[in-house]
Amino acid sequence: MDATLDYIADFSAFLQASPSSYHAAAEVARRLDAAGFTRRDESENWTIDEAAGHYVVRDGAVIAWSQPTGAGPTTPFRILGAHTDSPGFKLKPKPTIGSHGWLQAGVEVYGGPLQNSWLDRELELAGRLVTRDGTERLVRTGPFLRIPQLAVHLDREVNNGLTLDRQRHLTPVFGVGDPSEADLVAHLAGLAGIRAADVAGYDILTADTNPPATFGLGDELFAAGRLDNLSSVYAGLHALIATSHPATGGSISVLAAFDHEELGSESRSGASGPFLDDILTRIGHGLGATGSNRLRAYAESWCLSADAGHAVHPNYPERHDPANQPILGGGPLLKINANQRYATDAHGAALWARTCAQANVDYQEFVSSNTVPCGSTIGPLTATRLGIRVVDVGVPLLSMHSARELCHVNDPQALAAATAAFFAPEV
Template identity: 95%
Template sequence: MDATPDYIADFSAFLAASPSSYHAAAEVARRLDVAGFTRLIESENWIDAAAGHYVVRDGAVIAWSQPVGAGPTTPFRILGAHTDSPGFKLKPKPTIGAHGWLQAGVEVYGGPLQNSWLDRELELAGRLVTRDGTERLVRTGPFLRIPQLAVHLDREVNNGLTLDRQRHLTPVFGVGDPFEADLVAHLAGLAGILAADVAGYDILTADTQAPATFGLGHELFAAGRLDNLSSVYAGLRALIERSRHDAHTGPISVLAAFDHEELGSQSRSGASGPFLDDILTRIGHGLGATGSDRLQSYAESWCLSADAGHAVHPNYRERHDLANTPILGGGPLLKINANQRYATDAHGAALWARTCAQANVQYQEFVSNNTVPCGSTIGPLTATRLGIRVVDVGVPLLSMHSARELCHVNDPPALAAATAAFFAPEV
């Protein structure tokens, strides 16, 4: 891995290029192209799927690099992550407004920390699809704002803020008559197409403030979408590094960056869907694998479910476990949950210990306070769907699901280094 400042600078560029899951998948694809990977189309016959290849499915991408000597029972080493982040999604008939304001009709996407999205310059980003099925990516740059009510008009606001999702989270983007404005036409114009040709769209909001380092020694890093582009980027860096070595043996390295994790992953491009199984099956088929070979391969395979986790919050110490208090800068997390909200078990913990030792990376254990139930990840979904062993890991954050999250500059490159070791385990 590169030195930390170089890593953070390039990671910042990756974040800036990825305001939506569709842009993130496109940026992963662009970087894979530069690294010499070949894009495959799912509807076509894969004559040769060896070496470095990738597939894009909507806002998700799966890429892999396999050793020269790979065979029907060669196991997989998979880094699983997700490209989407919480926010707001544009509704049909989105141009609305009242009292001289132009507003955008939006629907809450996932579970954003709603108050963090107030009074920020937001952009719209995503894809437009024309009547003939052509897809165009589009982004507006700073365009929207969800204005908070002034304290003079709500004297009790500092005693507790309550936001109605329908009434209080509708952003403004100008002044005028909504019957004379057309938000879709504006987006179409940015994409270089006619508004009449737009038959559908998936457009989401993103914060436009640039990523930044700050604090003593510039050791803190703030940006939008750290959950979970920190894992996507780490896996991408590690996979490209692995592809640069002409390995003759070892597992097949896979980056699986799914969409819709923030919604529960139940989609054709989510971890609960068939995407990963489809791709692994076709890779195995290209290696001559039968049904029995595939089961042998999966029995020796591993998946790192890499998703951001929680560092201890100094102002809310009581919300964390008493003994397990991961800190920013302490290394990536090993995430554990007795109720299988995370898929880590004892064998997974041992694998992670070996991996981090090989990478010379320290790590921390995370477990929830019993009174604060934890969320889940793609880990249990992948283990259930494929029967592959899974260990849950990730970068520690503060302000998860905020429009702007916070980590330590050392933790993302440490996750990338550990992922590189995971892809190329020492015998």
């Protein structure tokens, strides 16, 4: 249990350092630096040393890898794919607005947040500012915003059904006064230590500031924001570092933490973009891969598409498949869908069974009810782009896409243990 608590404590620190995808990528990079990995610049020529760890940051995404001694042009890859972004709200251009004596922030809905969960919480703004010369600065405000809900006295029917207009009802307040005399961008620039006049662009999102917490009987429940999907990013990071010194095994271990999954992954740093293919190609080139050697390496490669999944909800059991009802604390999920919304097939299921047995980890199968279609992941995108076999897995949650999600303390560490076994298989 001590190891579990240590894992959760460090995972909590990782979450608190990662209020945006850009902060998450920076925190991954910081931890990789501390573990002896070398950062690579995509614009430069690379010399890849044997048995060494390397990583590349592209905007809010990061790909890191460790190769075994003796890796060559046909050495396969073992990839843990995840994503750094989470649903919420993103700052619009001309963001300082307001009315009736209130200062408000103009925001746009990012992804598919569970909107009511963001009401009446102290939120922060976090992300990046880019100056006219292209310099990037990370910034975060700490508690700064709130989306106030209408009091029940002014809407007597609210408990019979809450309807939120995305434009009118989800605009947060951050003070009182005249909007013409306030400047939200200037406030952010001041926090970043730069002049407001030098800010030429920004990617700023909201995050809940309530810290992660364990609670319940025996403190076995864990609540935090952005479990979808920093639970998978951290598990992959933890496993990569644990298995890479010294690098062992017959494959190259890769952590691919993409951005923009919540929007469909169609960006230069998303799973539908070229990022992973770019990096794998450059790794292969550094190992002497030419022509069909690269395809031979891919033919023996595997990807774990790790993203959070649904545990059975005790108050809504009818929304779940009657025979497959994973529970919190039952281990990570093997996600299956007949229509390839998840990429798991029979060979992938067998690989996951071997991996979890090696790690001494229980796992659970997840499939949706036929009346409640599931979402999708980066898994089918990766399989389609690269032809690499993919298995969809993840930590079971309640309240997915809430400002604050819920899991069991054992499941995140179990996913990390299984990922470590996946990176360094015994057979």
